[in-house]
Amino acid sequence: MGVTKTEHYTESQNQLALLFKALAHPARLAIIDYLLSVDRCICGDIVNELPLAQPTISQHLKELKQAGLIQGSIEGKAICYCVNSEMFNLIEQYLGRVNMSRNYNCC
16 A cells, blocks of 8 residues: 555645544543543543553643644643644534535435
8 A cells, every 4th residue: 555645635634634543542532531521631630530651641642732632731840731622623514514414325
């Protein structure tokens, strides 16, 4: 299989692919679920909530942040993370378009 050439796709398609790729891990979904349930937290709180080691959680947080799905701000010695609703709005809009096309009978 050849290398994917992102220049053949729209900016929106490339961005959505990165968002979905970042969400394609159950630990990252669990982190997002936790952030949604508490509104904001620090990394230590996530370590207490999930059955993963701190370095593993840090790696997942890094992936989510690089994709733009979460944002972090430094508060003292801790980093406080929250969900980036703008990126989730993009996902919601895309899935809304998919849902609207369900009336199309394929087979």
